[in-house]
Amino acid sequence: MAVMLGNADYLLVKHITPPHNIPFVVIGAALLWFGWFGFNAGSGLAADGLAANAFLVTHIAAAAAALSWALLDWFINKKPTVVGIATGAVAGLVAITPQPDLSM
Numbered sequence: 001m002a003v004m005l006g007n008a009d010y011l012l013v014k015h016i017t018p019p020h021n022i023p024f025v026v027i028g029a030a031l032l033w034f035g036w037f038g039f040n041a042g043s044g045l046a047a048d049g050l051a052a053n054a055f056l057v058t059h060i061a062a063a064a065a066a067l068s069w070a071l072l073d074w075f076i077n078k079k080p081t082v083v084g085i086a087t088g089a090v091a092g093l094v095a096i097t098p099q100p101d102l103s104m
Helices: 022-042 049-077 082-094
Strands: none
Touching: 022 049, 022 082, 049 082
16 A cells, blocks of 8 residues: 555645634634633632632633743744734643632
């Protein structure tokens, strides 16, 4: 089979392909960010201080990760990108999810 397919030079990426629809990336990240509040803050099934803490921590984590990604993008690639900021925000949401409840 390998002989029949030949050399796999087409799999080697020579340049990074840019995203095709940046507004959809931003909309998707915004919807994830909004929905993550219900996931983290609403998981306690109560509107109390613990839910407010989870809401605040979720928001701060996503914002800090988006800012960190933008700064790294700026230093490495000489310009921050919207897709990079959205990627950083989603990474921050993923990173905070295992421990939104810090008081237990």
